[in-house]
Amino acid sequence: MVKSWGRMAGGQEVYGCTIGTGRLQATVLTYGATLNRLVWRTAKGPLYVVLGLTSLEAILTHRQLFLGSVVGPFANRISGARMVIDGAPYALTANDGASCLHGGDAGTDIAVWQLADVAPDRVALQLTCPDGAGGFPGPLHLRAAYVLDDEELRLDLSATTDAPTVISLASHAYLNLAGRGTIDGHVLRVPARQLLAVDEHGIPTGVESVGDVALDLRAGVELGDLRRRDHRLVGMLGGLDLPFLPDGAGTRVLAELTLPSAGRSMHLRSDQDCLQVYTGNSLRSSAPGHAGMQYREADGLALEPQRWPDSPNQTWMPSPSLRPRETYATTTSWSFREER
Numbered sequence: 001m002v003k004s005w006g007r008m009a010g011g012q013e014v015y016g017c018t019i020g021t022g023r024l025q026a027t028v029l030t031y032g033a034t035l036n037r038l039v040w041r042t043a044k045g046p047l048y049v050v051l052g053l054t055s056l057e058a059i060l061t062h063r064q065l066f067l068g069s070v071v072g073p074f075a076n077r078i079s080g081a082r083m084v085i086d087g088a089p090y091a092l093t094a095n096d097g098a099s100c101l102h103g104g105d106a107g108t109d110i111a112v113w114q115l116a117d118v119a120p121d122r123v124a125l126q127l128t129c130p131d132g133a134g135g136f137p138g139p140l141h142l143r144a145a146y147v148l149d150d151e152e153l154r155l156d157l158s159a160t161t162d163a164p165t166v167i168s169l170a171s172h173a174y175l176n177l178a179g180r181g182t183i184d185g186h187v188l189r190v191p192a193r194q195l196l197a198v199d200e201h202g203i204p205t206g207v208e209s210v211g212d213v214a215l216d217l218r219a220g221v222e223l224g225d226l227r228r229r230d231h232r233l234v235g236m237l238g239g240l241d242l243p244f245l246p247d248g249a250g251t252r253v254l255a256e257l258t259l260p261s262a263g264r265s266m267h268l269r270s271d272q273d274c275l276q277v278y279t280g281n282s283l284r285s286s287a288p289g290h291a292g293m294q295y296r297e298a299d300g301l302a303l304e305p306q307r308w309p310d311s312p313n314q315t316w317m318p319s320p321s322l323r324p325r326e327t328y329a330t331t332t333s334w335s336f337r338e339e340r
Contacts, residue, residue, distance in 0.1 A: 022150035032069035047179035048290035058287035069109035071102035075170035076309035092135035106134030168307035174300025184224030239281035263339030270305035
């Protein structure tokens, strides 16, 4: 089902596409390729398991939360809002202190994508980012496709370019298996032996063992305890906002989120080699979200599979480059289970 959500100031119409006939039902907006709503029909009734606002006006007002949007052309931070490609310098937009965060002022999260395909179980969108938008070379040609199975939602992201550039697209969906309230009581497991330590601006400073920095999530950690932990990397960011480096390669489980009190769990799978874990430290909304909730700090957990933050500037990291005649492609899926 496709429904109008209103118009942008420039006249572009924004649509919401609702898909799913099983236990999951999703609404995806053409604004930001946003996963605005994910309803899980549980034994105790339907739950809104991702955070989202209920009007276009509210979403535009709270753009800084990136609620459910596809962020890019480069997810996370690029230090100094600058980079060099093939010897040529590029100045980007600084929107997080001195850094460019999630594409700056021309991010994919604030673009109106075009509908490419809609079916009862899927919706595909496409977007062309002009050369120089936000300072990024291009044009970039992007595609985002959401596909629903009975209890799994999959997001396929891809990109091509007309000029050498960098690319890292990611979903910024916030999860809450209780359907409301905080993420306290949830348990997060991330099978990662290493993480990227960061400075006070969220810029990576090097690879560390999770054991050496006392942030080992491999056995599962309760999020209320984790986000209040007396730890330098937690305290200086007001909670967790760190890139973990999950073990293995290829499509695999990057994270498991459980709510033991309700017998609910979610497995996140992706082919990416970095997972940003963010406990919603700056979540605050003045407009109501689903179920009438006004979101507050730690009401949702963002698990963002992506390329390494600041990799355009740190040559020791895996390269995030994309060149003409190459295709960038990545897949993320969320699988939900309930003990019955």
